[in-house]
Amino acid sequence: xxxxxxxxxxxxxxxxxxxxxxxxxxxxxxxxxxxxxxxxxxxxxxxxxxxxxxxxxxxxxxxxxxxxxxxxxxxxxxxxxxxxxxxxxxxxxxxxxxxxxxxxxxxxxxxxxxxxxxxxxxxxxxxxxxxxxxxxxxxxxxxxxxxxxxxxxxxxxxxxxxxxxxxxxxxxxxxxxxxxxxxxxxxxxxxxxxxxxxxxxxxxxxxxxxxxxxxxxxxxxxxxxxxxxxxxxxxxxxxxxxxxxxxxxxxxxxxxxxxxxxxxxxxxxxxxxxxxxxxxxxxxxxxxxxxxxxxxxxxxxxxxxxxxxxxxxxxxxxxxxxxxxxxxxxxxxxxxxxxxxx
Numbered sequence: 653x654x655x656x657x658x659x660x661x662x663x664x665x666x667x668x669x670x671x672x673x674x675x676x677x678x679x680x681x682x683x684x685x686x687x688x689x690x691x692x693x694x695x696x697x698x699x700x701x702x703x704x705x706x707x708x709x710x711x712x713x714x715x716x717x718x719x720x721x722x723x724x725x726x727x728x729x730x731x732x733x734x735x736x737x738x739x740x741x742x743x744x745x746x747x748x749x750x751x752x753x754x755x756x757x758x759x760x761x762x763x764x765x766x767x768x769x770x771x772x773x774x775x776x777x778x779x780x781x782x783x784x785x786x787x788x789x790x791x792x793x794x795x796x797x798x799x800x801x802x803x804x805x806x807x808x809x810x811x812x813x814x815x816x817x818x819x820x821x822x823x824x825x826x827x828x829x830x831x832x833x834x835x836x837x838x839x840x841x842x843x844x845x846x847x848x849x850x851x852x853x854x855x856x857x858x859x860x861x862x863x864x865x866x867x868x869x870x871x872x873x874x875x876x877x878x879x880x881x882x883x884x885x886x887x888x889x890x891x892x893x894x895x896x897x898x899x900x901x902x903x904x905x906x907x908x909x910x911x912x913x914x915x916x917x918x919x920x921x922x923x924x925x926x927x928x929x930x931x932x933x934x935x936x937x938x939x940x941x942x943x944x945x946x947x948x949x950x951x952x953x954x955x956x957x958x959x960x961x962x963x964x965x966x967x968x969x970x971x972x973x974x975x976x977x978x979x980x981x982x983x984x985x986x987x988x989x990x991x992x993x994x
Contacts, residue, residue, distance in 0.1 A: 653978050656690040656716040658738060659728035660699055663752055663779070664691075666967035667726060668704060678971060683978035686724075690716045717742050724977055726970060727751040736760055743767040743775060750973040752779035752966055758853035761866045762993040768983055769990060775983045776973035781854045782807065782942050784965030785958040786972070791861035791946070792986040798948035800862040804910035807854040809940030809960045810838045810845040811887050811907040815925075816938040818895050819904050825890055837940060848874040848886035848907065848923040855909040855921055861985065862911065862946070863919055866993045873922040880905050881925045890925055903927040904935045919994070933957075 655671060657664055670678065671688040679685045692713035693699040700706045713729070716722055717738050725742040727749060729735045736756045742749050744767060751757065757764065757777050768775040778788050791800075806812050810832060817828045829846070832838035844850045852872045859867050874885045880898065882889035887907055898905050908926040913919050928935045933955065937943040942960030947953050959965035973984075985991070 653684045653723045654687050654689040654721055655724045655726060655974065656692070656719070656722040657688065657726045657728060658692045658713045658716065658735075659730065660691055660693045660704055661728065661730075662963040663966045663970065664726075664728040665702070665704070666963040667728065667970050670967060670971055672705060678975060680975050680979050683975060683980075686974055686978055689721055690719070692716055713738055714741070717745070717747070722747065724748045724750065724974065726974070727753055727756075728970070729753070730755070732756060732759070739764065740767060743771055743773045746771045746773050748774035748776070748977045750776045750779075750970055750977065752777070752970060754780040754850070754853040754857060758856040758869050761856070761860060762991070765866075765983075765985070765991060774977050774981075776976060777857065777984050778973050779966050779969035781857050782944060782956065782958070782969075783809075783960040783962060784968040785942060785944065785956050785960065786969070787944050787956045788857070788861050788984050789986075790956070791858070792984060792988050795946065795948060795951065795954070796986070796988065798951050800913070801947040801949065802910065802912040803855075803858045803862045803944065803946050804908055804912075805942065805944035806906055806934060806937050807858075807909050807942055807944065807960065808845055808848075808851045808907060809942060810842065811848075811851070812937065812942075813837050813940050814846070815887060815890065815895075815905055815907065818890070818892070819899065820938075822892070822895075824892055825887070846886050846888050851886075851907060851909045851923040855911055855923060858909075858944070859911040859919070859921060860991050861988070863913060864988060864991050865919060866991050867911070867919075867921055868994055871921075871994070873924065876924045879925070880927060886923070887925050894925075898927040899930075901927065902930055904930045906934055906937070908934070
């Protein structure tokens, strides 16, 4: 199967490297071989200087999507546009898509799922939640016989790094944020992380697999009405006094994303700073590690923990999705019924 990769940044470079250097290892016994046939980048000269295969480089991603010589499109550009338009075009042409783009999946999920189901193209997005942690696939397959009650966890490494440093080192939010930016753990404009928007996107995707509903991201609560946060979104209102009070009570503050089905069937969803027991598994999850817990019947509680970001970890999920498509395993939602929009 002929693969085109759109975007060769932190994740894209790792995917390209694997397809070039380890193609035989990525061929499943019951699947078609994967062949890299194109790489779309913004700056061809820079990509060539970085060692990417010169003959495969182009600055025209739409041409790769439209080409008869591509079967699978790997979208790793990020953001809304042009990524959204490129994914829609690929699915419309019946080409399978692998993406790590949580924003596009969360904000355009209903239409993208409808397009994939209409044309029969596979849409896979394991890499959009939890980096390299396999959680969406198990939700759709291994846990498909269960009634999911709740999904919750730490799904943003930047905020977890900041909160962990505040608790461990007694530093103020502003100081730790600046250090995180200097270390590359936080963007120059960190609002997507610290205001909870990144975690909201991931929760929307988790909820689709867990509850069969595409939530509206704008309706997911990010401001706590009580508890830590001082009425500000995400972790932006957490101060040293909040951290000290939590420590005195044997707790630590974490940004917890949670979707839960109530007894009456109503689904609630939030991304809020929460004081959790310090000796609980979520309380012990520090630094940039992610942890996702699922409550279900009859299995009980299961958990997934590991690296939530980074090129190598995220490329693991992208490559796994490529192998799944080569084996004709379909979309990430597997055999689950079509989702509804909330």
